[in-house]
Amino acid sequence: MNIGDKVRLLRAKEQGVVSRFLPGNMIEIEIEDGFRIPVMRSELVLVSPLEADRLLKTSIYEPQKTVAPSAPAILSNQGIYLAFIPVNDREYTLHLINNTDWEFPYTLGEESAASGGGVQYRGLQSGVLKPKAQQKMNDLYAHAKFEEWPTFVVQGLWFRAGKASLRAPLVKRFKARAATFFKNKTTVPVLNQSGFQTQLDVEAATPTEPSSAAPSSNRTAGTHSRPTTIRPEDLKAEMLKSKSESAGLSIERPSSVVDLHTEALLPNGTGKRTPADLLTLQLDTFDKSLENAIASGMHDITFIHGVGSGALRTELHKRLGKHPNVKFFEDAQKQKFGYGATKVTIK
Template sequence: MNIGDKVRMVRAKEQGVVTRFLPGNQVEIEIEDGFRIPVLRSEIVVVSAMEAKRFQAEPTLEAQKSTKPEIIANAGIYLAFVPQTERNNAKDADLYLVNNTDWELPFTIGEERENRYIGLHSDVLKARSFHKLVQQYSLATFENWPTFLIQGLWHRRGASTLREPLIKRLKCRAQTFQSHIGLIPVVNQTGHVFQLDLEEPVQQETPKLKKNVEKPVDAAALRDSLLGLTDKKEPASLERPSSIIDLHITKLLPTGFGSRTNAELLEVQLQAFEKNLENAIASGMDDITFIHGVGNGVLRNELHRRLGKYPGVAYFEDAQKEKFGYGATKVKIK
């Protein structure tokens, strides 16, 4: 039993195609509905070519009415070496290319030796068939064999799924050559067999950890730092505001306020208020007065709302009414 073989259930009516072998003496088969299911090897038998023809020649009425899609074996291309004659106690091997799928495979096969390509053969490999090449290779020197390059296209008459071309290089090595002895599909002989269309697992690249590159220590700079000999930067001096800040927009934007909206003009006034209040607190002032005018009370109400949340403000009140009327607020700083 090989990948690509058509099989049927012993105790059921389902048929399918072997897609891969599983642990525990199980195989995975693809049934007519396109589902892949695991089954024990003892529960399935391989459908022989004669049996398949017999079923096709005498279809039942139920089968004629069935619209189920045809089961297609998509995998099963092999390169095989079959031992043949003995010459001076050294065996030679015949080279086979095997197609155990339901696709036709127009192919080329060649050798790569020291950056040179030597074409061996090209042909169309029919479904469930093999091609024996005329070349023979000595098993005693298999490690010196060239790299075999096989290229193929997948073809089926009628509507089918477009598949990527098959391009496979095979180099026989001592570590794996002897472990590939088995029954060759379609050829039905024992030899060294290698499947060419196995889906290779994608290896995810392990992210490289960035190494912390240590900068060389400047001994002189370290000594000066420990001894306090380095130049000390003077802290940035705070701008101590005036004790009376006029927030009228004509004072803040003496060159004109252009096309700014009322909301944008209010934001300019609030930014000036915040900046001067913070500088007054940081520079240790006792109090500061903001002239906001009377107007519609929008600016005054917003200032009072914000002052109520300032942790550095002790209290605030209307400034001298005789001097500012109701258009100014005095802020007492903690």
């Protein structure tokens, strides 16, 4: 019998997973409702592989059932953005935003000057963005090295199940320019956070600005394929602005304890949200709370994620392990939070 094995109690209906071996021939198991209980080894029996497979199928990662294609009306055809969200006053995270009603299979990469001349490409991320969804990249981009930021390259397709018009692939290069980048601070769609953004599919959108406005190449902060040159004097002026002169970062300081249970996030009920939708909500809340905790100078923050299947805890720990601003993380005080919370100490 090993940690992680599925087991059943001989004289009770409970079944669970072996989580720890205790002194005195006792074993701690995690049962379905998330609690961990000590049980004598002699009172446990291993669950057969067939039964264990049935347990795994209750995971929130269970694939969605395929529904016969029937494309609903498309309400939004445009809305692909690159967004830069301030982590603090020194760094930004990069997000790809899909605020359309189309699925958006994509690749995202960087182009920079190669040491021997020419251009070097580096892939950052690929995947499929669902409608009204976003993907955060792993790298952080320093404000002080703005002039060295690469040219970002986005390639994407458009997909709708059922009958839909064929759309040309999207291929865009974006080079941030100080003259326009810092003027585009706004509330980023989908994320609903303050940041700087550029719309990649704006050329296909219906113009909403008066004809006397600046050319579209200026309004979109450099979404044309040809990179433009950053003006160092503009960057320097922006960096030397006092906090009173600049718009400043609107950072909402989160609570020191953030409950990620769906009943806490959605007190009025989950409605028609699928398990995948609920997981996305939990992860987005986690990301936003962690970034705001870092930006507002908090020393630590605790996330209550529960036990359950362990999928949410595993994903949180995976993200925390890669985060450059996390000093360390650990199980929170069990006397106060039980076994379903993680305390994060920030650098």
